[in-house]
Amino acid sequence: MVLRVENLTKRYNETTALSEVSFEIPDGTFAVVLGESGAGKSTLLRILNGLTEPTAGSVYIDDEEITNSRSDVGMVFQQHNLVEELSAYSNALTGTLNRTGFLRSLLSRQSADEKELALEALETVGLLDEAGQTVSSMSGGQQQRVGIARALVQQPELLLADEPVASLDPSSAETVMAYLRETADKRDLTTLASLHQVNIAREFGEQFIGLRQGRVVFTGSREDLTPDVLEEIYGHIETKELREETKQEEVIEVSSEETTGIGAKL
Amino acid sequence: MSADSDSVIGRFLKRVIGGDKTDSSVKQRHTELKRKRLLRRLSQFALLGSVGILLIGSLIMTGFWREEWIQYWPEFTEALTQYFPPKLYFGFLPAVDVGRYYQFWVEAGLVGEAGITLAIALAGTIMGAPLALLFGILGNERVTPFPINFIFRGVMSIIRSIPSLVWALIYVPLGGISPVTATLAIGTDTIGELGRLLTDELEEIDDGPIEGISSTGADKPQVITFGMITQIVRPFIAWSMFILENNVRSAVGLGIIGAGGLGVTLSIEQQTFKFTNMMATILFIVLLVLSVEMVSQRTRSYLRGNDDEQLSLYDRIVGLPERLSKSLF
Numbered sequence: 254m255v256l257r258v259e260n261l262t263k264r265y266n267e268t269t270a271l272s273e274v275s276f277e278i279p280d281g282t283f284a285v286v287l288g289e290s291g292a293g294k295s296t297l298l299r300i301l302n303g304l305t306e307p308t309a310g311s312v313y314i315d316d317e318e319i320t321n322s323r324s325d326v327g328m329v330f331q332q333h334n335l336v337e338e339l340s341a342y343s344n345a346l347t348g349t350l351n352r353t354g355f356l357r358s359l360l361s362r363q364s365a366d367e368k369e370l371a372l373e374a375l376e377t378v379g380l381l382d383e384a385g386q387t388v389s390s391m392s393g394g395q396q397q398r399v400g401i402a403r404a405l406v407q408q409p410e411l412l413l414a415d416e417p418v419a420s421l422d423p424s425s426a427e428t429v430m431a432y433l434r435e436t437a438d439k440r441d442l443t444t445l446a447s448l449h450q451v452n453i454a455r456e457f458g459e460q461f462i463g464l465r466q467g468r469v470v471f472t473g474s475r476e477d478l479t480p481d482v483l484e485e486i487y488g489h490i491e492t493k494e495l496r497e498e499t500k501q502e503e504v505i506e507v508s509s510e511e512t513t514g515i516g517a518k519l
Numbered sequence: 520m521s522a523d524s525d526s527v528i529g530r531f532l533k534r535v536i537g538g539d540k541t542d543s544s545v546k547q548r549h550t551e552l553k554r555k556r557l558l559r560r561l562s563q564f565a566l567l568g569s570v571g572i573l574l575i576g577s578l579i580m581t582g583f584w585r586e587e588w589i590q591y592w593p594e595f596t597e598a599l600t601q602y603f604p605p606k607l608y609f610g611f612l613p614a615v616d617v618g619r620y621y622q623f624w625v626e627a628g629l630v631g632e633a634g635i636t637l638a639i640a641l642a643g644t645i646m647g648a649p650l651a652l653l654f655g656i657l658g659n660e661r662v663t664p665f666p667i668n669f670i671f672r673g674v675m676s677i678i679r680s681i682p683s684l685v686w687a688l689i690y691v692p693l694g695g696i697s698p699v700t701a702t703l704a705i706g707t708d709t710i711g712e713l714g715r716l717l718t719d720e721l722e723e724i725d726d727g728p729i730e731g732i733s734s735t736g737a738d739k740p741q742v743i744t745f746g747m748i749t750q751i752v753r754p755f756i757a758w759s760m761f762i763l764e765n766n767v768r769s770a771v772g773l774g775i776i777g778a779g780g781l782g783v784t785l786s787i788e789q790q791t792f793k794f795t796n797m798m799a800t801i802l803f804i805v806l807l808v809l810s811v812e813m814v815s816q817r818t819r820s821y822l823r824g825n826d827d828e829q830l831s832l833y834d835r836i837v838g839l840p841e842r843l844s845k846s847l848f
Binding site for chain 2: 302304324325326327328330332333334335336337338339347348350351355358359400403407
């Protein structure tokens with residue numbers, strides 16, 4: 254499924270959150286939106302999901318304009334947005350709500366296929382054994398994996414993830430991103446994730462869209478993501494540290510003297 | 520002369536309008552503080568005086584001062600000995616004759632009466648709770664747009680402003696003076712009380728799950744059910760238990776006007792001046808209410824993750840009369 258965004262603009266009174274954003278993501282690509290806080294990443298994803306109405310512009314899925322098709326678009330949120338009182342399984346099952354009638358969903362009378370689908374999704378994110386566990390008793394990383402499972406149960410054409418690992422510790426973040434990427438690859442899902450950690454984005458992303466103050470300042474692949482590009486996305490001050498990081502990645506051996514030097518600077 | 524007048528008039532003037540600058544500002548501050556203190560004292564006296572006048576006025580209106588005080592005092596002490604019949608245990612230890620209470624409990628079949636009181640409270644609570652949930656949800660702005668939601672809030676406010684005792688009077692033509700009327704009254708009261716508590720709970724729920732459920736493409740009833748109601752299930756059960764506690768006490772009160780259960784027994788024994796039996800009934804009421812309170816509070820503290828305030832046995836017993844009167848009105 255190809256996602257095409259054309260001249261998307263969103264204004265809140267005086268503020269412009271997005272300004273004529275256009276890009277295209279090829280079928281089955283794992284794309285990442287980069288940008289500092291307030292760059293418009295969340296607004297973009299919320300518009301794609303239908304939670305927010307754009308002021309102007311259009312979104313096309315396979316050349317077909319979509320206006321309000323949330324059910325085709327799975328969404329993973331930073332704060333998980335799960336029903337914490339329910340089990341992981343019940344939460345995954347809420348992914349079927351768009352194709353289940355009110356009464357049937359109220360009485361948990363989904364078809365056997367739908368129920369299997371929910372369990373399969375939990376298996377995909379490595380939580381089949383925890384299916385019966387209440388979400389509130391799970392760790393942040395596990396909760397986010399339930400969030401991914403819920404989105405998968407929707408059987409979406411497009412998967413969106415709004416800062417999926419921003420509130421997780423580094424190791425959980427790595428796990429969640431690995432599951433997200435693996436799932437997307439397995440199901441050949443076009444995915445768009447917003448991330449602010451460049452190292453994670455670089456590790457998991459295939460295509461990158463850089464947003465700065467609501468405008469697209471960069472689109473390209475991992476190789477194109479040079480320190481100069483990062484500077485353009487994040488501005489000068491923030492990029493200083495990123496440059497250091499990039500340098501450290503490139504130079505395998507860092508002498509102890511230099512390390513002390515950096516440490517002393519910090 | 521001029522020096523003299525300088526010293527006399529000058530000093531006077533200094534006192535009135537202040538002398539040199541430092542002196543004047545300190546003194547001025549001092550006078551200001553004095554005046555403030557005086558004003559505070561006066562207002563305190565005025566407040567105390569008006570409370571006193573209110574008390575005296577109210578006592579006059581209630582006919583508090585009367586000669587019967589002296590006349591009736593011996594009767595009251597006589598009643599007290601009947602409330603708490605004395606008995607010498609082991610021939611020398613004076614204490615309350617508990618056996619007589621127990622005898623009445625068995626003779627009058629108070630367990631059965633307590634069953635009726637409990638049944639009134641349970642039926643009223645169980646019938647009122649779903650409606651309270653419905654009204655509470657419909658009163659929420661996220662579910663029903665403003666100002667239509669205020670229709671539901673208004674209905675709950677009106678219900679709350681009428682005490683359950685008065686609801687019972689309203690229902691008498693429908694159910695007669697019977698447990699049915701008491702049940703209807705308690706059910707109605709539950710809608711107002713529990714509904715309001717649930718409206719408050721709904722104001723405080725997280726937006727996250729609502730947004731999460733919306734993002735799956737769910738329709739509005741589904742978003743309300745899975746995104747909102749799921750968040751208030753625990754508070755709903757906890758508050759229902761709390762309301763049940765209140766309703767058991769209300770049911771006793773309604774019994775006094777003839778609506779059945781322990782209240783009826785209480786009222787009959789009082790009217791026939793069998794004060795020992797009356798006290799025996801009261802003690803049974805205490806037992807019933809305390810048991811329901813204990814079950815309710817255990818459930819609530821379990822549901823709330825054990826952080827709910829726990830009443831000690833002492834508070835339970837000492838605070839009971841107050842809670843009885845509170846839940847009746």
